[in-house]
Amino acid sequence: MVNNQVAFLGLGVMGAPMTVNLAHHNLSIKAWNRTNDRPWLENVTKSGATIVNSIREAVKSASIIFTCLGDIPDVEEVIFGDDGIVKYAPPHSIIVDFSTIGSQGARAIALKLKSHQIRFMDAPVSGGDIGAKNGTLTIMVGGDKQDFEEIKPYLEMVGKNITYCGEVGSGQAVKLCNQVLASLHMVALCEALQLAKTQKIDPNLIVDVCSTGAAGSWALTNLAPKIINQDYQPGFMIKHILKDLRLVKEVMENPDNYPGINLAQQLFNQVAQFDDAYLEGTQAMIKAYTDKNG
Incomplete structure (x- = not known):
């Protein structure tokens, strides 16, 4: 069953059109980006997603939290930083990270999140901005198989070829x-x-x-x-x-x-x-x- 309340953090060249595609499936999305002066953010707002000013506003009522960021330090800061996800996300929520951070980085983050009672799936994507806009991304997923089944309906909203690769880090x-x-x-x-x-x-x-x-x-x-x-x-x-x-x-x-x-x-x-x-x-x-x- 799809939960209507989701968060999307990281509205770059890939994250913005992915958020738009999720919004087109009648999800209530609160989205956040570190900078709000990007021209493509207008498309996110027009899609029906709400761009908020803080991570707290984005994740406090979301059981599914998507992140699409640059490098390992960016992902760690957004998750564990002073104003990070772990301070505000509901217990047992799940972070689905579309970033490319490598298998070692994904496993380290997942292990650290256990003490916060937050689940983690690595779900890096391929297909470029064209695939992101068209909703045809290839998505490689690592994590708990039951968690994969829970998030798969969302992944099908942004991707065409979705593969469960194994335990956390396997997608990476x-x-x-x-x-x-x-x-x-x-x-x-x-x-x-x-x-x-x-x-x-x-x-x-x-x-x-x-x-x-x-x-x-x-x-x-x-x-x-x-x-x-x-x-x-x-x-x-x-x-x-x-x-x-x-x-x-x-x-x-x-x-x-x-x-x-x-x-x-x-x-x-x-x-x-x-x-x-x-x-x-x-x-x-x-x-x-x-x-x-x-």
């Missing part, structure tokens, strides 16, 4: 593997487009032809056109993929055994040094190639 473990694939897809995409340029082939032809065959991918279909049009607006920022690759390396036994990951990290780091590129979308990796090759 799968997400880190997903980020490896996404990072290396971007390397392949950039190099294919550069090779097309070298051969004086229209890069749009690469998208049209290759996306229908064995080389097809989400990145080729959705991000190649942005690269071609020099559109580097973020659906997923370079700073976030660098954070995710840092988390990947934290669970590696031997980083030297992963040359592809090391290359992707090197290229993203290189582009992050360019003006404003740190806050651009991952498709801005192409700048590492154009900087070298023109």
Whole structure:
């Protein structure tokens, strides 16, 4: 049974459209963001969700609390900080965290929450801002199986492919593997487009032809056109993929055994040094190639 009272904390590029999709299912949502000057917050208000000024206002009557934040310190601050969730959330409420914080981070937070009688599910997502807007996200969930069944109806409001991966931290473990694939897809995409340029082939032809065959991918279909049009607006920022690759390396036994990951990290780091590129979308990796090759 769906509880009508929920909270959503973190109204960024992903969190805002996810909140909108939840609101469209007639939920009573109290939402909170650290800053209230983001242009997309107007869409959240128009959807019927109520943006409040404090975490306390958002969570005090919510049994389901969604968080969608940046990094481990952000999640820990929102949950355990001086004005955090644990001070105001009802006992036995459940936090569903859509952030990417790694399996170790998720397990540590879940363990700490036990003393506060609050449940925790890690539920990182994939699909970018496009998936968030369309409600077609892939969601990888870790935690208690019974808790998963409780939150699944909500996840179906924001996602299309929802998978229970196992105990707490398992969703994050799968997400880190997903980020490896996404990072290396971007390397392949950039190099294919550069090779097309070298051969004086229209890069749009690469998208049209290759996306229908064995080389097809989400990145080729959705991000190649942005690269071609020099559109580097973020659906997923370079700073976030660098954070995710840092988390990947934290669970590696031997980083030297992963040359592809090391290359992707090197290229993203290189582009992050360019003006404003740190806050651009991952498709801005192409700048590492154009900087070298023109």
